[in-house]
Amino acid sequence: MINIYKVSFKNLLRKRTRTVLTIFGIALSAWVLASLLGFNKGYEASLSRDIDNMGFQVLLTAKGCPYEAATLMLKGGTGMRYMSEDVVRQVAAEPEVDGVTPMLMQAIFDPNKGESGGIAAYLGVDPVTFPRMKSFLEFRQGRWFTDPDAMEAVLGYEAAELEQREAGDILLIPEKDIELKVVGVLKRTGTQDDGTIFMPIRTVQTLFNKPGELTGLGIKVRQDADIVAFEEKLYGLPDVQVVSLAQVKQTIMNLVTTARIMVFSIAVIAVLIAMVGVINTILMSVFERYQEIGILKSIGAMPWDIFKLIWIETFILCFLGGLVGTAITFGLSKLTEVLIRNLLPYAPTGSLIQLDARLVIMTLFSIMLIGVISGMYPAWKAARIRPLDAIRSEVA
Amino acid sequence: MKTIRILIACLTLLAFAHPSAHAAVGCDLNDPDRDVARLFPGSTGYKTMYVSIDKKGGDALARQIENRLGDKFQGIFETADVPYTIYEIYKNTDKIGYIHGVNQKGRHGGIQVFLVLDMDGVIRSFYFQKLTSRAAGALRDPGFGKQFEGLTLADFYNYDVASKKTLPPGRVDAIKNPSPDAADDFYASLRATKKNLILMDEFMYGNKYMKYFKGDAP
Numbered sequence: 001m002i003n004i005y006k007v008s009f010k011n012l013l014r015k016r017t018r019t020v021l022t023i024f025g026i027a028l029s030a031w032v033l034a035s036l037l038g039f040n041k042g043y044e045a046s047l048s049r050d051i052d053n054m055g056f057q058v059l060l061t062a063k064g065c066p067y068e069a070a071t072l073m074l075k076g077g078t079g080m081r082y083m084s085e086d087v088v089r090q091v092a093a094e095p096e097v098d099g100v101t102p103m104l105m106q107a108i109f110d111p112n113k114g115e116s117g118g119i120a121a122y123l124g125v126d127p128v129t130f131p132r133m134k135s136f137l138e139f140r141q142g143r144w145f146t147d148p149d150a151m152e153a154v155l156g157y158e159a160a161e162l163e164q165r166e167a168g169d170i171l172l173i174p175e176k177d178i179e180l181k182v183v184g185v186l187k188r189t190g191t192q193d194d195g196t197i198f199m200p201i202r203t204v205q206t207l208f209n210k211p212g213e214l215t216g217l218g219i220k221v222r223q224d225a226d227i228v229a230f231e232e233k234l235y236g237l238p239d240v241q242v243v244s245l246a247q248v249k250q251t252i253m254n255l256v257t258t259a260r261i262m263v264f265s266i267a268v269i270a271v272l273i274a275m276v277g278v279i280n281t282i283l284m285s286v287f288e289r290y291q292e293i294g295i296l297k298s299i300g301a302m303p304w305d306i307f308k309l310i311w312i313e314t315f316i317l318c319f320l321g322g323l324v325g326t327a328i329t330f331g332l333s334k335l336t337e338v339l340i341r342n343l344l345p346y347a348p349t350g351s352l353i354q355l356d357a358r359l360v361i362m363t364l365f366s367i368m369l370i371g372v373i374s375g376m377y378p379a380w381k382a383a384r385i386r387p388l389d390a391i392r393s394e395v396a
Numbered sequence: 397m398k399t400i401r402i403l404i405a406c407l408t409l410l411a412f413a414h415p416s417a418h419a420a421v422g423c424d425l426n427d428p429d430r431d432v433a434r435l436f437p438g439s440t441g442y443k444t445m446y447v448s449i450d451k452k453g454g455d456a457l458a459r460q461i462e463n464r465l466g467d468k469f470q471g472i473f474e475t476a477d478v479p480y481t482i483y484e485i486y487k488n489t490d491k492i493g494y495i496h497g498v499n500q501k502g503r504h505g506g507i508q509v510f511l512v513l514d515m516d517g518v519i520r521s522f523y524f525q526k527l528t529s530r531a532a533g534a535l536r537d538p539g540f541g542k543q544f545e546g547l548t549l550a551d552f553y554n555y556d557v558a559s560k561k562t563l564p565p566g567r568v569d570a571i572k573n574p575s576p577d578a579a580d581d582f583y584a585s586l587r588a589t590k591k592n593l594i595l596m597d598e599f600m601y602g603n604k605y606m607k608y609f610k611g612d613a614p
Contacts, residue, residue: 110528111532112524112526112527112528112529112532112536113526114426114427114525114526115426115427115430115431115434118426140472141472160473161473161499161506162499162506162526163505163506164471164473164499164500164501164502164506164507165501165505165506166471166472166473169501170503170504171504171505171528172504172505172528172529172530174528177530179504185472
């Protein structure tokens with residue numbers, strides 16, 4: 001025996017092109033909705049991972065000291081400020097601290113870079129604590145330096161590519177006319193480490209005549225520590241500035257949230273357009289079947305039966321549209337991600353769109369809820385048709 | 397602006413996107429607007445093109461270029477996926493030449509050799525954009541670069557990169573090493589020049605200099 005669901009489905013098949021186009025419209029809305037929800041989740045996760053990959057959550061620098069190579073370049077290698085190495089002992093003694101790694105950045109002017117010269121920067125790092133803190137760094141070739149006084153260098157992938165250096169090669173520090181042996185080339189990380197030339201910190205201190213001085217101290221905080229309270233405590237140290245990567249993350253997320261509100265508004269508009277499309281399709285279908293519905297009622301169908309019939313048609317359209325839309329979301333997630341990555345001014349590494357079963361269920365639920373609401377008016381309209389008026393009419 | 401960009405991203409989900417940007421690093425002019433005007437006096441504009449051996453002809457082309465160069469690609473950075481940036485130079489609407497650079501391994505660091513070429517593949521100018529060398533001053537002296545002017549790939553075919561000799565002697569012999577300390581980097585710059593000319597012959601000149609190649613036919 002044929003049931004009401006089969007009748008609804010067969011009704012939709014009577015105008016296949018219109019049904020397919022409506023499903024496609026709903027699918028596009030579902031795609032936009034699912035991609036946005038997935039982007040929301042993926043972006044935050046990737047950003048957190050990038051910040052965790054820095055190995056430390058707090059960076060302590062001398063007050064007024066540029067703490068990134070890029071800033072150093074912009075300032076032409078000037079403006080370096082130094083902290084005493086004593087700060088390592090003081091900070092390491094704090095109960096919130098899981099580990100510390102001292103750093104000393106130095107820059108020289110290389111007259112043979114470009115037409116009018118350029119800056120070359122070197123980051124002195126501790127051979128024991130730095131590799132431990134940045135355990136995610138992998139080597140394309142070679143290894144870390146083991147001797148804190150070694151005349152050796154480890155190059156980030158892009159620094160090595162620019163200098164065309166491999167493990168075993170010699171690297172010249174131009175202004176100092178000093179040769180270093182390249183002992184390692186790192187794999188790409190997508191971070192500023194890719195463009196960095198690492199040297200043992202004591203070697204940098206000796207070569208640049210900065211004994212006992214640092215430009216930065218990376219601090220890894222214990223997971224259960226109150227990072228905000230700890231940062232406040234660090235501000236008590238004389239002549240230091242605290243760069244909190246937790247704050248950096250929060251700032252980026254605030255900016256992304258503002259953008260996201262705008263994007264969600266567009267998603268709502270897309271969903272509303274799909275909703276109007278569904279109402280239009282079902283209403284047209286009701287008007288076309290005006291006499292037919294009249295006959296159904298004259299042979300005993302109750303208004304609720306007609307309401308259910310039309311409502312189920314809407315439900316089927318939205319369910320199929322939602323399914324196709326989520327399938328498109330999964331199928332084209334890589335393409336969507338590449339596109340978003342190319343357009344975003346800053347995108348963290350890793351997957352920007354994270355899709356999972358919960359997200360699929362949420363998207364399907366939202367689309368079907370829209371279907372249920374959209375179907376009410378056409379179904380109510382159909383349920384109110386008076387049999388005799390309908391049979392007498394000339395609509396068909 | 398950020399919002400608009402994200403908006404565009406979401407509204408144009410069907411558009412085609414560029415491949416991932418994790419390719420090898422190429423060799424670009426540091427300041428193209430200024431450098432093109434300086435290296436190609438009389439030019440009024442330029443267009444930038446990106447070509448790689450990978451996309452142009454894959455492994456077969458890489459082998460052909462090695463064959464023409466007389467040397468294997470070296471190390472982990474001289475690979476087929478290096479994106480080469482070619483600057484097409486214009487005077488009003490007429491194309492009048494090219495500027496193209498290559499990375500070359502030197503003794504102490506990376507060397508970037510740029511050639512300014514006319515439409516026949518003749519070197520108009522030679523430029524070290526980056527050079528890490530103890531003899532950098534001597535090699536970057538304008539007098540050294542002048543020695544390359546007027547040469548073509550036909551001249552460089554006689555220069556054997558592996559043995560560092562020119563057989564039979566030719567115009568490349570006239571290029572003198574400016575400093576005994578710079579021997580490695582001097583030969584590296586000759587290799588870079590030959591490679592640069594071969595790449596340009598493959599990419600832009602339709603292999604017009606292939607007829608001068610006396611090695612095994614590719």
